[in-house]
Amino acid sequence: MPPQKQVANLGDIARALGVSVATVSNALSGKGRVSASLIPRVREMADRMGYVPSLAGRALRTGRTGVLGLVLxxxxxxxxxxxxxxxxxxxxxxxxGILIGDSRGDSSVQTEAIHRLVERGVDGLVVVPRRGTRISESDCPVAVIDSPSTPGNTVSADHWQGGALIGAHLAAFGHRRVLLLGNNPASAVQNDRLAGMRDALSGHAETETLWIEPLEAERGVGSVLGLADYAARGFTAIAAVSDLHALRAFTELHRAGFRVPEDVSVTGFDDFSWSGVITPALTTVRADMQRIAAIAVSSLVRVIEGRDNVDEDGLVVSTEAARVPMQLIARQTSGPVRRASPEDNDKTE
Amino acid sequence: MPPQKQVANLGDIARALGVSVATVSNALSGKGRVSASLIPRVREMADRMGYVPSLAGRALRTGRTGVLGLVLxxxxxxxxxxxxxxxxxxxxxxxxGILIGDSRGDSSVQTEAIHRLVERGVDGLVVVPRRGTRISESDCPVAVIDSPSTPGNTVSADHWQGGALIGAHLAAFGHRRVLLLGNNPASAVQNDRLAGMRDALSGHAETETLWIEPLEAERGVGSVLGLADYAARGFTAIAAVSDLHALRAFTELHRAGFRVPEDVSVTGFDDFSWSGVITPALTTVRADMQRIAAIAVSSLVRVIEGRDNVDEDGLVVSTEAARVPMQLIARQTSGPVRRASPEDNDKTE
DNA sequence: AGAGTTTGCTTAAACGTTTAATCGGCCGCA
DNA sequence: TGCGGCCGATTAAACGTTTAAGCAAACTCT
Known part of the structure; x- marks a missing residue:
């Protein structure tokens, strides 16, 4: 049994107005040749009958669904x-519309998720790739977010510039010894961020880098990072590569009797939802996701609607391979270095 | 210009096998009468030609898109x-598939988001309602998550029981004075959680409740909550209604010189993704989302596929109006009350 | 005024699927 | 042998849209 119609379709409008479906379609889409007087009448009748175009019908005819897949x-x-x-x-x-496809951390699931989305007929894909994911595979347009490694079809936050923002911020506060806190030495994103920090700090402060993951591999997950030692050695700022690690640094320092930001400044990255709520609120840097998303989607849409240049793999080529600047959110965990009472702790001046 | 076909369709398979499209369709779906010997041949040919059914074609014919809308x-x-x-x-x-619709906190946007999803032809909706949202409106099946107020068509976590879990946990640790930290006194969810806590603590500890939002309305957003005073008054545990507020409590206490969990235990709610990663890891309670989602989706699917009972508003009725039990995640921010030095504070033993 | 062009609409086909209706052949049965 | 029934397939219509092609009438131009 074919489904009984719920709402008005083009045919109903056409019949009510005594014209043909094609005319109604043309009138509504503004495409063919329709008399100027008819257009408002069609519009009004469509409104009155509560017409909503059938996406299925349109998709079947045009081959486009009006849906983008978001692969995470x-x-x-x-x-x-x-x-x-x-x-x-x-x-x-x-x-x-946005159809979501989650790969739950497994990169083999990711290609499968992509397949499911493509089979569902998405017009394009926005992919946030996991480290080491092959994307192309399919012949539908793809925009990649935040994988600076694959150039040409990518839009991402400018991690280097974000790091530089932090670096400059700390330099301006007069910090001379800054500990850079990374997690995974293999992460391109983290290295970009750290490189930006180092660059902005060079000439102002000396830096040292501590990687959490290798250290935890040795001493066990969740072990003490020994940040108090660094503070004792005269490091007055710790710049982490993520808000998560910044919070960890903050608590560890605090526990060891150092005050933030009076004794040690701590900065994060990414501005997670809780970062502004905690006390003291975290100084961090955030990506302009609105803009990143806008670029990714619009370049995708351009390919889908106008036939833009697409290389043989179906990847979007013409995209301004954009790096969107990040923004410093200066809050409470960073401040000027205080040398009021060096003897408070056993730091040597 | 009609889109040139990318992949094989039923017609191609039919032609290659010298049979009719209807037969191929029947063979693949197992619906009509097809000879047993033909079925594997059709299957194989479909595989070999890389056939993927056109969801658009199917949707047009059956009126079902195979897509659910998730409204948040x-x-x-x-x-x-x-x-x-x-x-x-x-x-x-x-x-x-899942099509997402975000209402960005605005409840008028929510109804509009629902409309967009319905126009896109979703077969059903999973709605996580904002306080005070009218849902029905449309005639498509709806499952509601986590709004315990509207009974009959809802699946939600058992917030009361989750609160009781926390309460019992703190009682077992010997806490005698517990501060309950809520955000919005008007929230049904939060009141459920707090009621559960109070019930489990009654007879073991006295409780007091502090609401953040009213307090911030008075003193300004982000102001100090004065938790140190409570701690000084002998409160040895703070049970928050969300991990967010627990984190805030933790940092504020920490700053004031109290140690967690040695001096004061802190517990949260919901087990956000970062709650186990921060140091110290947060003791909290989490909903079994897998189960909640499974119930919501399966009841929706039952309505969509079999014609289940649906009331005049299109809301799913037959659903076991489930309250899914929550689970305690005991981590590092909670512990036994320590009475090592009772004279530290003015508590009387 | 006749030829060509433009205007405003219609006709018809197509997208790919599902499914009701049909139909010839074969079997069993009286 | 004649007939009803089943089996395995086909034919055809339908879902709602877009769009190329066609066509009569009105308009333009020489």
Whole structure:
């Protein structure tokens, strides 16, 4: 049994107005040749009958569904809400819907998730790749977010510049010894961030880098990082590569009797949702997700609608391979270095 | 110009095998009468030609798109990843896709978001309502998550029981004075949680409740909550209604010189993604989102596929109006009350 | 005024699927 | 042998849209 029609379709409008379906279609889309007087009548009748175009019918005919797939390495990632919200906004502003595909951290699941989305007929994909994911595979347009490694089809936050922002911030506060806190030495993103910090600090402060993951591999997960020692050695600032690690640094320092930011400044990265709520609120740097999403979606839409240049792999080529600047959020965990009472602790001046 | 076909369709397979499209369709779906010998041949040919059914064609014919809409009050909510991931998993296991609709906190946007999803032809909606949202409106099946107020069509975590879990946990640790930290006194969810805590603590400890939002309305957002005073008055545990507020409590206490959990235990709610990663890891309670999502999706699917009972508003009725039990995650921020030096504070033993 | 062009609409086909209706052949049965 | 029934397939219509092609009438131009 074919489904009984719920709402008005083009045929109903055409019948009510005594014209043909094609005319109604043309009138509504403004494409063919329709008399100027008829257009408002069609519009009004469509409104009155509560017409909503059948996306299925249109999709079948045009081959386009008006849906974009959003592929994420792991929805549980705390950065994801920002991305998802921005993408959803950008897409729906452009008249597209967002179908989500989660790969739950498994990169083999990721290609499978991509396949499912493609089979569902998405017009394009926005992919946030997991380290070491092969994307192309399919012949549908793809925009990649935040994988600075694959050039040409990518839009990402300018991690280097973000790091430089932090570096300059700390330099301006007069810090002379800054500990850089990374997690995984293999992460391109983290190295970009750290490189930006080092560059902005060079000439102002000496830096040292501590990697958490290798250290935990040795001493056990969740072990003390020994930040108190660094503070005792005269480091007055700790710049972490993520808010998560900044919080960890903050608590560890605090526990060891150092005050933030009076004794040691601490900075993070990414501005997670809680970063402004804690006391003291975390100084951090955030990506302009709205803009990143807008660029990703619009370049995708350009390819989908106008036939833009697409290389043989279906990857978007013409995209301004953008690096979107990040923004410093100076809050309470960073401040000027205080040398009031060096003898408070056993630091040597 | 009609889009040139990319992949094989039913017609191609039929031609290659010298049979009719209807037969191929029947063979693949196992519906009509097809000779047993033909079925594997069709299957194999379909595989070999890389056939993927056109969802658009099927949707047009059957009126079903195989897509569920997920409507969220605010994607930026840190609880969202859990929900989205669980729903996506449940839906894709059932062969459905998930189209997201965010209302960015605005409840008027929410109805509009719902409309967009319905126009896109979703077969059903999973709605996480914002306080005071009218849902029905449309005639498509709806499952509501986590709004305990509207009974009958809802699946939610058992917030009361979750609160009781926390209460019992703190009682077992010997706490005698517990500060309950809520945000908005008007929230049904929060009141459920607090009621559960109070019930489990009654007879073991006295409780007092502090609401953040009213307090911030008075003193300004982000102001100090004065938790140190409570601690000084002999409160040895602070049970928050969300991990966010627990983190805030933790940092504020920490700053005031109290140690967690040695001096004061702190507990949260919801187990956000970062709660186990921070140091010290947060003791909290989490909802079994997998199960909640499975119930929501399966009841939706039952309505969509079999014609289940649906009331005049299109809301799913037959659903076991489930309250899914929550689970205690005891980590590092809670511990036994230490009475090593009772004269530290003015508590009387 | 006749030829060509433009205007405003219609006709018809197509996208790929599902499914009701049909139909010839074969079997069993009286 | 004649007939009803089943089996295995086909034919055809339908879902709602877009769009190329066609066509009569009105308009333009020489």
């Amino acid at each position: 390495p792991d929805i549980a990632n705390p950065l994801f809400p920002q991305i998802a919200q921005a993408i959803e906004f950008a897409a729906s502003s452009a008249g597209y | 009050p605010d994607i930026a909510n840190p609880l969202f990843p859990q929900i989205a991931q669980a729903i996506e998993f449940a839906a894709s296991s059932a062969g459905y």
